[in-house]
Amino acid sequence: xxQWVADIIHQKEVTAMPVMTHPGIELNGNTVREAVSxxxxxxxxxxxxxxxxxxxxxxxxxxxxxxxxxxxAEIAFSDEAVPAVVGHMLTxxxxxxxxxxxxLSSGRIPQYLKANLLAARAIQDRPVFAGCIGPFSxxxxxxxxxxxxxxxxxxxxxxxxxxxxxxxxxxxYCEALKQTGVNGVLMAEPAAGLMxxxxxxxxxxxxxxxxVNKVQDDNFIVVLHNCGNQGHCTEAMVETGxxxxxxxxxxxxxxxxxxxxxxxxxxxxxxxxxxxxxxxxEQMRKATLDLLEKTRQYPNFVLSSGCDTPPHTPIExxxxxxxxxxxxxxx
Numbered sequence: 001x002x003q004w005v006a007d008i009i010h011q012k013e014v015t016a017m018p019v020m021t022h023p024g025i026e027l028n029g030n031t032v033r034e035a036v037s038x039x040x041x042x043x044x045x046x047x048x049x050x051x052x053x054x055x056x057x058x059x060x061x062x063x064x065x066x067x068x069x070x071x072x073a074e075i076a077f078s079d080e081a082v083p084a085v086v087g088h089m090l091t092x093x094x095x096x097x098x099x100x101x102x103x104l105s106s107g108r109i110p111q112y113l114k115a116n117l118l119a120a121r122a123i124q125d126r127p128v129f130a131g132c133i134g135p136f137s138x139x140x141x142x143x144x145x146x147x148x149x150x151x152x153x154x155x156x157x158x159x160x161x162x163x164x165x166x167x168x169x170x171x172x173y174c175e176a177l178k179q180t181g182v183n184g185v186l187m188a189e190p191a192a193g194l195m196x197x198x199x200x201x202x203x204x205x206x207x208x209x210x211x212v213n214k215v216q217d218d219n220f221i222v223v224l225h226n227c228g229n230q231g232h233c234t235e236a237m238v239e240t241g242x243x244x245x246x247x248x249x250x251x252x253x254x255x256x257x258x259x260x261x262x263x264x265x266x267x268x269x270x271x272x273x274x275x276x277x278x279x280x281x282e283q284m285r286k287a288t289l290d291l292l293e294k295t296r297q298y299p300n301f302v303l304s305s306g307c308d309t310p311p312h313t314p315i316e317x318x319x320x321x322x323x324x325x326x327x328x329x330x331x
Contacts, residue, residue: 001183001221004127005243005265008056009300013329014292015056016303016322017267018276019186019225019246022311023318024049031079032311036063039114046119050126053322057127060115062188062225062308067133067169068141069107071099080311088144093158096143101169104176113176120181127183129223132173134189135207138166145191152195152203159203167207174215174222184221186246187211190307192236193228193250200236208240216243223267227307234259249306254294262300269306270321276309281320288324 008015024045025035034041042061050058065083069075074086090096116130139162140148151159174185192204212222226237227248234256237245247256247268260266270276275287295301303325
């Protein structure tokens with residue numbers, strides 16, 4: 001995988017890796033509920049998209065509820081929308097101290113491991129990236145996002161206790177994902193973007209770095225995604241030592257990429273909602289070409305969506321995204 005990163009940087013053409021599974025789910029005639037609950041349905045959606053598009057890598061579903069569910073959080077499911085955490089299961093400092101780190105047999109983790117195993121076996125022409133949540137984002141889903149921001153200042157030691165438990169579980173999960181044969185993990189840590197750069201280092205990056213040091217090697221890399229970053233905590237992201245960084249549409253890609261080491265990939269950041277889902281093919285083409293122009297001087301740039309493309313993203317917009325890139329590369 002280190003060679004894959006180096007090859008992308010050194011090749012003349014720009015590559016694309018949109019975070020995209022839902023169009024594959026819909027092309028196969030399945031619902032969101034089926035895909036997030038059944039590993040076989042999930043894998044078939046990922047495989048379908050690799051057959052349709054020349055993405056640099058395949059990505060499994062970005063589901064930010066799987067790990068929280070394993071800890072015991074209540075999850076709301078829908079045929080049409082991504083799962084969501086209902087309320088919050090931790091209510092005070094005492095509940096943090098009593099929280100147990102679950103096993104990998106809890107919740108839907110076994111189905112996600114199955115999905116990654118099947119995708120890794122079927123897709124041999126490009127890397128496959130699993131998905132997982134980041135430590136601070138998981139902590140926020142367990143304790144409540146607003147409440148944990150207050151807790152950082154009132155009881156920082158308890159936040160670290162919770163983060164240590166979240167990190168232990170995510171590390172176990174990443175090790176298990178690694179065993180499925182996938183080539184890396186896209187770690188979604190959007191809640192870290194709610195903090196200052198210094199707090200992001202303390203309450204997110206230090207824990208992400210621990211996981212990176214445990215699992216990242218020549219054959220398996222971590223892509224750190226933070227769509228909450230508006231450009232203010234890129235330094236903290238880079239401090240993790242991940243092999244690649246994935247940015248959301250809240251920041252200016254041509255600015256944040258300046259802070260990414262030239263040996264690491266910088267991915268992003270076309271709006272998944274206003275462009276991929278709600279835009280027209282013409283708007284998608286213009287935005288794609290504009291972004292390619294702004295990042296022209298950075299060989300480590302990888303064209304991507306700013307986050308997971310949502311359900312009911314028109315396939316015409318996805319087609320135009322790849323066509324615009326193809327036309328750019330022919331110039």
